[in-house]
Amino acid sequence: MRLLRGIDLDSIGARLRAPLHGYTLSLLALVASLLLVWLYWSNARQRELNAVQAEFAAETDAIAELLRQRLASYELVARGGVSLFASVDRPSAGQWQGYVDALNIAASYPDMLGLGYAPYLDRSELQALQLDMRDAGQGFYVVRPSGVRANYGPVLYFEPRTEANRAVIGNDLFADPLRHAAMASARDDDAVRITAPLQLGEDSGRPVTGVVMFAPVYRFGTPATLSARRAALQGWIYAPLDMSEFVASALHSTRRHAALSVRDGGSGQGEGTVLYADHAELAGRGSESDFRRTVPLELYGRRWELDFSADAGTALAARTPELRMTLGAGIIASLLLFGVALVLARTESLAERKAALLAESYQRSELRFRNAMRFSAIGKALLDRRGAIVDANPALAAIFDTSTDALVGSMFGAHFSDAGDEARRSREFAAVAEGVFRTTRQWRTAGGELRHAQLTYAPVPGEIGQDVASLVQVEDITERVLAHAREQALHRTLEARVALRTRELTHANHELESFAYSVSHDLRAPLRTIEGFSRLLGERYADKIDEVGRDYLARVRKAAGRMDDLIDALLKMSRVSRSPLTLAPLDISRIAREVVAELRIAQPQRHVEVEVEPGLRAVGDAALVHNLLQNLIGNAWKFTAGADNARIVVGGEDAPGEQAAFHVTDNGAGFSPEYAGKLFRPFQRLHNPEQFEGHGIGLASVKRIVERHGGTVGAEGRPGEGATFRFTLPREVAAAG
Structure with missing residues (x-):
């Protein structure tokens, strides 16, 4: 009877009765028979439809459980890697390869692109690891992307060693925002976590969409507190999963009638990123007669929504072929009314849905704005075109040491010490009309203290009937201004000290240079005397001195020459420092x-x-x-x-x-x-x-x-x-x- 809603049957009957008096009974019998057929067919169809829908719900629950169990098996694999690290401080590359080879990933887990390990390192630990690998003959361990960061999570091992997997070694997973979120959550919660959807590469030109599972590895067991877990974290066992292969592997032994799409909703609401969708012939269904069901799965820190759909007409026809004959007897008489009712119902549903969405969107937007105003630590106020305060938050009331009720209706500029500057107020409002405008103002507290504020004006529209022209943010920057003044004073003092020390150093260098030249001159004069008289003594009195005496004279001359060379070397080294x-x-x-x-x-x-x-x-x-x-x-x-x-x-x-x-x-x-x-x-x-x-x-x-x-x-x-x-x-x- 729902299909007849909105149709004026009395009006139709009134129009029919006048020209068709002779066919009244026939028409009544026809209507009665069609009504009986329709009631019988409707009841039978409803029973079968309920049975099919129950089977559809059971099938979707089974599929959801298979996907959950498949992910649980990956958790066991990752936990196995964690156990390996519990038995060995840091397994070697060969030990890790042996563990992964024993899993036989290609045959047992075709949807797993590999199994790897990423250590959790600070900058000094990364440098030590690079030195260890270089000393061990493994080459220079390059981390990508480059740059200095507080912590790193680079890939150290990744098996099996395919060409694509070798290229992943050194990638800093902790630098990627999506992977970082899952890794940090796994670290802090001591739990396995998976990422939001990621692009994992290409397979024969096909983009591979999937997720990455992370399991934390701690030193000395699992710490009890959050700070202890962060300090004891050694790294993560991680496994990237191809979602297309993941669904195919999990459901390879299941005969499915329902089309499946998987969306990652994260922690938000509404539509999320599509992780997986069946190919067109299954996923393209969209009629109102389809069975549809969404099964939420809370999995390792993410919320997956499994959307199932199935063609109800096909399923029902397969179970009850005799219903088609009953439906054919009444379809001709009811087709037009069914079509009109369907169009009207569908139009009404769409209109109501859009109206509800618009109303909800408006309410959410209004609530977000009110909460931003109320809970902001920065003073905020809505101003009208005259500069009067329409609304203010508690932070602004605290700045001016008053209440929000007292602020509403007052002139905003009157709260500052330069309130009488009408030209300034005009310039500020003219600048707001062109976009965001920032300025600084001063005000005095109740105790007479002069404070500084930074004002940020931005144009905002008000509701219909409201005179709201702009939003202004008031931030107390007194401490910042005073700190800047102290910094400038200190800077000037340091410059004066540096200039004084520079002059003193320059004077000392000049004195040192004069001393070096003076010493070299004073030393060379007696050296020349020693060398000269030693040479004359050897030449003039050689026949009066024995061989030992001549050897002594030669040594004296040689020592004088070496002393002269040393003086030259000292002067040269002095010039190196002074030039x-x-x-x-x-x-x-x-x-x-x-x-x-x-x-x-x-x-x-x-x-x-x-x-x-x-x-x-x-x-x-x-x-x-x-x-x-x-x-x-x-x-x-x-x-x-x-x-x-x-x-x-x-x-x-x-x-x-x-x-x-x-x-x-x-x-x-x-x-x-x-x-x-x-x-x-x-x-x-x-x-x-x-x-x-x-x-x-x-x-x-x-x-x-x-x-x-x-x-x-x-x-x-x-x-x-x-x-x-x-x-x-x-x-x-x-x-x-």
């Missing part, structure tokens, strides 16, 4: 080749194999860097004098940051590692001066040159096995200011 620094891009390879050419010209009898890596570049002072390489390569040249197949290598090294790293390596005499700290001190020598001449100033000059460029220098060596000197220089010229 102005002019930075420019340098070709380190070219400078090294020039130094080698000078050494070959000075000692053409030496045959030394020198390898200079091409393309070495840095920034520095050309003269000082030439001096640096001259000392390092000259040392290598000198200490390979006694080596067979003497060889020197000048090359670069990988170095992060703003410094370029280089090394000079030789296979010469070398040195004991315990004396490496004495190499860069002035006059410190580790070899016999009779075997290797020198003043002990060269490496001290190298250290000063490198440090003036903001770099570091170090040395490694072993007796008889050669030495390696490493140093760094800037990559680029530092920006001014």
Whole structure:
């Protein structure tokens, strides 16, 4: 009888009775028979429809349970990985591969793209892991994306080792917002969690949509508190799941009549992201006669909604073919009325649904705005076109030390100390009409204290009949203003102190320079006297002095000459520290080749194999860097004098940051590692001066040159096995200011 609602039967009957008096009984009999047929068919159909719908509900519950059980089996796999970490502090790559191979993922879990482990690391732990892997011969462990973060969750293991899975090693899962949310929840709740829908890659051109399951791994068992769990977290066992394969694997043995789509609703309401949908011939159903059912699943921190649909007419026809004959007897007479009623009912339903959605949307929007006003920690007020307060929140009342009722109706500008500035108020409202406008104002508290506020105006529409023109936010920035003033004062004080210290340092450097030249002059005068008279004594009285005396005179002259050389070396090292620094891009390879050419010209009898890596570049002072390489390569040249197949290598090294790293390596005499700290001190020598001449100033000059460029220098060596000197220089010229 629902199908006849809205039809004026009395009107139809009145129109029929007048022209058709002779067919009244026939029409009544026809109507009665059609009514009986329809009642019989309706009751029979309803019984069968209820049975089919019950089967449909049972089928959907069974499918939901199969999906839940399938996910539970993945949890067991992940928990197994956690157990492996409980028995071994950190399994090796081989142990992890053995565990995953034993699972036989390809056959048992075809929808699982792999099983991996991601450690939970801070920056220092990441660097230590990278060093351990490099020392173990596993190469440099690169984390993607690059950048400095507080914590990392990079993929360390991921099996099986397919080409696609190897490319995942090093990806920082903790840097991705969707994965981060699931990983943090698993960490804090000590529970397995899955992510929101993700794009996991492509399979033969088909985008793979799925989710990732995370199981936390703790050190020393499961902590009881949240802070303890965060501190004890070692990492996560994770498994990415292809949703299409997941549904196919879970339901491979089930004969389905209902079409299925899976939506991820997260923790929100309404429509969510579609995780899975059957192909078009199953998912395209949409008539009102379909069975439809939504089964919610709360799974590992996510809410999945399983939408089922089935063609009720097809299912019913398969069970009761005899109903078709009964339906055919009455379908001709009732078709028009059924169609009209269906259209009217459907139109009314759609209209009511849209009206309800619009009303609910408006109510939610109004509630959100009211809550934002009421619970905001920043003062807020709605102003009309005159600048009067229409509504205010408690935070604004607290700022002005009054009540919200007292604020409503008052002029907003009157609460500030510059309230009489009418021009300012006009400019502010003119700026609001063009968009968001910010300004600062001052007001005095009841105790007379002057406070500072930052005002942010924004145009907002009011309801019909309301004169609402703008929303203003009032933030008390007094402490910020005072802190800025203190910072400026401190900055000026520091600048004055720096200027004073600079003047003192400059004066000390000038005095030191004068002292160095004065000492060198005063020392050289007696040295020349000693050397001169020793030479005259040896020339004029050689026949009166025996062989021992002549040897003594030779030693005196040699010592005087060495003293003169040491004075020259000290002056040269002093000039290295005092000379102005002019930075420019340098070709380190070219400078090294020039130094080698000078050494070959000075000692053409030496045959030394020198390898200079091409393309070495840095920034520095050309003269000082030439001096640096001259000392390092000259040392290598000198200490390979006694080596067979003497060889020197000048090359670069990988170095992060703003410094370029280089090394000079030789296979010469070398040195004991315990004396490496004495190499860069002035006059410190580790070899016999009779075997290797020198003043002990060269490496001290190298250290000063490198440090003036903001770099570091170090040395490694072993007796008889050669030495390696490493140093760094800037990559680029530092920006001014």
